[in-house]
Amino acid sequence: MKAAIRPQSSMSRRSGSLIPDKFRLFLFASPFLVLILLFSYFPLYGWLYSFYNYRPGFPLSETPFVGLQWFKAIFSNPTQTQEVMRVMRNTLAMSTLGILTSVFPVIFAIMLTEIRTTWYKKTVQVLTTLPNFISWVLVYSIAFMMFSVDSGVVNKWMIALGFQEMGINYLAQDDHTWLAMTLWGLWKGLGWGAIMYIAAISSIDQEQYDAAKVDGAGRFRMIWHITVPGLMPTYFVLLLLSIANFINNGMEQFFVFQNAINKDHIEVLDLYVYNTGMLGFNFSFATAISMLKSIISIVLLFFANQLSKIVRGESII
Template identity: 35%
Template sequence: MAIPDTSTLQAATVTETLVLPKKQRRRSSAAHFRRYKWLYLLLVPGVAYFLVFRYWPMYGALIAFKDYIPFLGVNDSPWVGTSHFEDFFSSPDFPRLLTNTLILALLSLVIAFPLTIVAALLLNELRVIVLKRTVQTLLYVPHFLSWTVVASLTYLLFALDVGPLFQLINGVLGTDVDFLADPSWFRPIIVLQDIWKNTGWGTIIFLAALATVDQEQYEAAIIDGAGRFQRVWHITLPSIMPTIIVMLVLQMGQVLNTGFEQIYLMTNALNRSVADVFDTYVYFMGITQGSYSYATAVGLFKAVVGVVLIFGANWLARRTNQTGIF
């Protein structure tokens, strides 16, 4: 009987290990898609939305490097390179816009973001279900109001001479401050609006994270004599820290996005010195003055800074042994 060639057997083994797994993967992938076809079908509207309204418009960012003329179109408009960026960075508006935007972003990051976590922790400590649901509903409702409604309520409450909060605060302090026109009150009002509208909605993610905390840890801590604050500090917060880090990294990408509608509705001629931010500047330069290429350059600068901040915050989180988003 002939002895089979060893090299032939090895080649056949290698071929089986390389070819068969690929076929198996194809079959398993096809079976997977057949099994979950309806779930993938549900993804189609979301994917189509991002492709049509998020990714395809990126082509229009090309006009930031051109002197865009609508009659010529994007491709035929003359190329000017980075001249719009140079004009923007050398403009006297740039330092003012950057300062106003960063101050509002830092106030939101330092005040509004932690309050979302605090609200979630307080809701998690409520044991009366009816009270908990009622408080949650009251916190969630403002999120569904448009910024137009929020701004209208603010004007009614702080209206000069007739606003109830105007009369209450000035009556208690003995002052006569026009809160809607005083530049020093613009940022506190913006932050208060943001807290009232978005804090409750932001607690949803943290409440979901709190639901995954191991209850046995609380029981062990109670046996050891730990108080409620100690349990929150040593068990709850460390357990939801990955979620906090991920949300913080995502928040960093929105540093320069202070929101157009809210700022625009609260801006007037008297507080414009502190109210002008990148979002409103893009609107005034692009829509009202027709400087499409210049406004696109400003918007592209915002987007690049946001991407850099996300990657930087994620890198810092990974360097400190925390969970990043990628």
């Protein structure tokens, strides 16, 4: 039928146009595909720099080719091995803490749905998701103001309550850096992280709860036997994604919170790459680390995806 009405639809619908539809559509898309090519694929060319001894300001053709020297340096040069080990330890520690605390949004969601006062529930939800929408610079600014040694409210109150003799510079110490970073992450992300679980809970069949109530099940039994199993699929997907991102814990948070004192424990991979490449001008070595990190990330992603296929029968990407 259609073909009878539009006999030339495979060529061109409009008279006077010589480009077939399929290429016309591609032409419309092409400027955007070029942008993707330039900003997402072209950077792969930058990997070449890890095989040279590159210094900013010189063209690549005039820099000596060094082969795998930088990759070997990671394992053979004791100082560099030590540095990379330290940075890896920080990265893995913070990712592990992130995974361990990923149950908190689940608990948050379960407890919030136990609250029956609607306006209260709404208010809590709106206000606790707010920190998610401010930048890490602002989080740092807030930390800076509140924990400042001589004008911050935290020190003022701690002294007034008699817990401290005098002001402590909380941000410039290295005793609990991993924990502090995890807590800031929780402050920023807990309410937001719970939203998905709250929605998942509301989609659980209410009849299950009614039936359980008839059988005399208490609050915690219902949570344990109905709510928690209902949330498992969502939790599992997010868990797999965090495994895929295990060495990808971002840089902004650690960049803003870093200082000379906490540097040993705060430097995660991306931050280390920035510090050696952009500040230390060891471009090629930083590129080598960058490149290894990208490759490991991809391997982890495939691993998580395979795991998902086996367990859920569905891929995550």
